[in-house]
Amino acid sequence: RGDIVINDFPKGPAPEGVVDLHIAGLFPMEGAWPGGQTLVPATELALSMINNRSDILPGYRLVIHWINDKCWAGLGVHGLHELIFNDTNIKVLVIGAGCSPVSQATAEVSHYWNLVQISPSSVAPSLSDRKRFPLFFRTATAEDTMNNIRIELMKHLNWKRVSIMQEALEIFTTASEPFVQMLAENNFTLQMNLLIQSGDDPRPSIEILQRNDVRIIFGGFYPERATRVFCEAYKLGFYGPKIQWILVGWYDDNWWDYQDPSLYNCTLEQVFIAMDGYLATGAVFFNPLDEVSIAGITSRQYRQMFSDYTNGRILPGIRFAGWAFDCIWAAALSLNKTDGMLASLGQKMRHFYHLDEATTNMIFDNMANIDFTGTMGRVRFDKSGSALGLQKIAQFQGRKIVAIGVFEEEGQRIEEGIIRPFVWRTPDRAPYDGKQVYWYKLVVNKQVYIGMCLLAVCGVILTLGFLIFNVTCRACPIVKMSSPTINNLILMGCVLNYSVVFFAHTSTRSEPEQILAFCMVHNVLLAAGFSLGFGALFAKTWRVHVIFTSVQQNQRKVIKDRKLVFMVLMLVGVNIAILVTWEIIDPKYIVQSQISEQSDMMDADIVYHAFTDTCTSSREMYFISSIYCVLGLLLIVGAVLAWETRQVKVEALNDSQLIGICIYNAVVLSVMGVAVAFVLTDQPSLRYALLAGFIIIGTTFTSCLIFVPKPEN
Ligand SMILES: NCCCC(=O)O
Numbered sequence: 001r002g003d004i005v006i007n008d009f010p011k012g013p014a015p016e017g018v019v020d021l022h023i024a025g026l027f028p029m030e031g032a033w034p035g036g037q038t039l040v041p042a043t044e045l046a047l048s049m050i051n052n053r054s055d056i057l058p059g060y061r062l063v064i065h066w067i068n069d070k071c072w073a074g075l076g077v078h079g080l081h082e083l084i085f086n087d088t089n090i091k092v093l094v095i096g097a098g099c100s101p102v103s104q105a106t107a108e109v110s111h112y113w114n115l116v117q118i119s120p121s122s123v124a125p126s127l128s129d130r131k132r133f134p135l136f137f138r139t140a141t142a143e144d145t146m147n148n149i150r151i152e153l154m155k156h157l158n159w160k161r162v163s164i165m166q167e168a169l170e171i172f173t174t175a176s177e178p179f180v181q182m183l184a185e186n187n188f189t190l191q192m193n194l195l196i197q198s199g200d201d202p203r204p205s206i207e208i209l210q211r212n213d214v215r216i217i218f219g220g221f222y223p224e225r226a227t228r229v230f231c232e233a234y235k236l237g238f239y240g241p242k243i244q245w246i247l248v249g250w251y252d253d254n255w256w257d258y259q260d261p262s263l264y265n266c267t268l269e270q271v272f273i274a275m276d277g278y279l280a281t282g283a284v285f286f287n288p289l290d291e292v293s294i295a296g297i298t299s300r301q302y303r304q305m306f307s308d309y310t311n312g313r314i315l316p317g318i319r320f321a322g323w324a325f326d327c328i329w330a331a332a333l334s335l336n337k338t339d340g341m342l343a344s345l346g347q348k349m350r351h352f353y354h355l356d357e358a359t360t361n362m363i364f365d366n367m368a369n370i371d372f373t374g375t376m377g378r379v380r381f382d383k384s385g386s387a388l389g390l391q392k393i394a395q396f397q398g399r400k401i402v403a404i405g406v407f408e409e410e411g412q413r414i415e416e417g418i419i420r421p422f423v424w425r426t427p428d429r430a431p432y433d434g435k436q437v438y439w440y441k442l443v444v445n446k447q448v449y450i451g452m453c454l455l456a457v458c459g460v461i462l463t464l465g466f467l468i469f470n471v472t473c474r475a476c477p478i479v480k481m482s483s484p485t486i487n488n489l490i491l492m493g494c495v496l497n498y499s500v501v502f503f504a505h506t507s508t509r510s511e512p513e514q515i516l517a518f519c520m521v522h523n524v525l526l527a528a529g530f531s532l533g534f535g536a537l538f539a540k541t542w543r544v545h546v547i548f549t550s551v552q553q554n555q556r557k558v559i560k561d562r563k564l565v566f567m568v569l570m571l572v573g574v575n576i577a578i579l580v581t582w583e584i585i586d587p588k589y590i591v592q593s594q595i596s597e598q599s600d601m602m603d604a605d606i607v608y609h610a611f612t613d614t615c616t617s618s619r620e621m622y623f624i625s626s627i628y629c630v631l632g633l634l635l636i637v638g639a640v641l642a643w644e645t646r647q648v649k650v651e652a653l654n655d656s657q658l659i660g661i662c663i664y665n666a667v668v669l670s671v672m673g674v675a676v677a678f679v680l681t682d683q684p685s686l687r688y689a690l691l692a693g694f695i696i697i698g699t700t701f702t703s704c705l706i707f708v709p710k711p712e713n
Pocket residue numbers: 033035098099100101121122123124171250
């Protein structure tokens with residue numbers, strides 16, 4: 001096929017007495033990731049050094065025959081087939097591919113031809129699947145191993161809500177699948193998970209992110225797509241200090257320079273604006289220590305050597321120069337060991353034919369057990385054939401990608417690995433993951449609470465004084481005439497009413513059980529106090545009314561105190577029964593009612609929500625209505641009776657007019673109290689002060705009017 005060009009290195013015939021061992025290579029010299037431009041010279045450097053070593057594959061020369069797969073899976077498979085079956089040289093191993101989609105497509109078939117395959121740069125997590133890719137290795141770190149560091153980064157920057165936008169390619173989706181799971185395990189919210197099909201315009205996806213006020217986006221795309229994404233983000237205005245992108249860490253330092261400007265419709269300046277400050281998580285490519293590698297040079301010396309070899313050019317994929325170098329060394333070392341094993345069996349590597357499964361198994365085992373110092377550090381593979389290594393966080397700062405932190409192991413704390421500070425576009429802080437809502441509980445002001453409680457205590461003392469007087473002087477004619485037993489009920493009702501004032505939950509840290517208990521006690525005291533106090537007033541007025549009307553009809557009716565006490569206790573019983581039934585069949589719970597929303601003066605992204613804790617229950621309306629009906633009816637009837645008996649001046653009923661005044665007073669304050677309770681829900685201190693004030697005033701007024709001696713008229 002005319003579209004496949006096979007390139008060889010080294011060229012020309014092998015020196016006398018040396019046998020060529022042929023390996024196949026798949027490198028992307030153009031396309032979505034043209035990193036082959038780095039992989040090829042790195043491979044050539046490694047082969048030159050290895051072929052000069054007398055201790056590695058003695059009597060052999062390693063020769064690579066490679067094709068440009070353009071980062072296309074189809075072309076990769078076609079090229080590999082050409083290299084294996086339409087090239088005269090028998091291949092003992094496959095190097096590549098560079099791009100994950102090509103490695104996936106080729107490693108799925110290369111094992112059928114008994115060929116061990118090793119990639120210098122494919123990071124797709126799916127390539128760790130030994131069932132799908134049984135003979136595959138890579139000196140690259142699988143992209144999903146970065147997920148831990150991504151979660152740690154989120155914790156460090158206090159992000160709870162993130163989104164993912166990725167190309168519909170396995171290299172990205174198989175890294176994001178476990179990431180999505182880890183987000184759930186850590187109680188983080190995944191707001192959006194958007195897939196862009198190859199060739200699709202990223203604009204609609206960015207519009208979705210923008211509409212949903214997304215701030216933190218993990219981006220999974222090849223650099224070619226990244227310029228298009230940032231260009232569209234710029235055009236839509238989806239950029240600035242509030243937007244934070246986190247990309248993969250294997251892009252080149254100046255990856256934007258390699259992109260075809262005809263593929264996006266922006267200036268590079270606009271792309272920079274949109275991607276300003278982006279973060280990247282990825283592997284550390286070169287050994288940070290000055291260790292001498294198996295090639296006899298340190299990682300720094302290798303980089304200098306590579307730079308000299310490529311005339312100092314900054315090539316696409318240059319980060320992978322070390323991994324590619326180590327990849328060839330790993331291949332050579334496993335072939336070398338296999339040759340030694342074959343020699344002990346009286347065989348030679350040169351006799352290998354790739355349909356020979358036994359030799360393939362030897363190469364595989366020797367590759368799996370490899371352990372040497374390369375330019376990336378220690379080179380060894382995990383069970384799935386992927387390299388293990390350091391990880392890093394980097395940031396795009398001032399047109400450069402700079403390392404922020406290096407991490408030795410999964411789950412290491414971010415703080416421990418930081419080597420340079422993050423630079424944020426909002427002064428002193430990382431972008432928020434959305435609007436920051438702070439909830440604060442509105443509670444009754446402590447001073448107001450204490451003040452009202454002190455007044456209530458005075459009221460209780462005064463009432464107890466009246467009670468003591470009423471009991472001790474019950475034989476006095478004036479006291480005797482005023483029905484002391486009923487008056488005692490009024491006074492007990494007053495004490496209970498004053499006690500209601502103490503039961504307001506004032507603390508922001510009140511426990512739900514405590515709030516519920518306060519609500520229950522508050523309601524019981526109020527119902528019992530009102531029923532006792534007002535019920536007794538009502539009973540006395542009713543008696544006046546009955547006597548008054550019977551006198552008018554020339555009858556003489558006598559109503560004993562016992563009967564009135566029974567009436568009052570019945571009323572108390574009815575109200576308490578309603579409350580107890582309520583508590584049993586419809587238990588209360590707490591709802592946090594939002595009262596107000598206020599933006600921070602300095603930062604519109606900070607919003608304060610005030611709330612109050614309210615005791616409620618699902619059928620609350622029925623029970624409250626029942627109590628209001630009973631007490632409301634009592635108030636209305638009491639007011640009518642008081643009005644009808646306003647002219648009565650009977651010595652035996654000496655306080656009947658005062659009682660009438662007390663009833664009007666109770667009616668007015670009760671109506672005002674109900675109104676205040678419903679209207680002032682957003683001002684707990686004022687609400688409490690007014691309600692407590694009405695209770696204290698009403699109760700004190702009643703007790704004083706009845707018990708304080710009045711001048712004779
Ligand atoms: N090799 C770098 C690009 C990532 C990948 O395709 O695996």
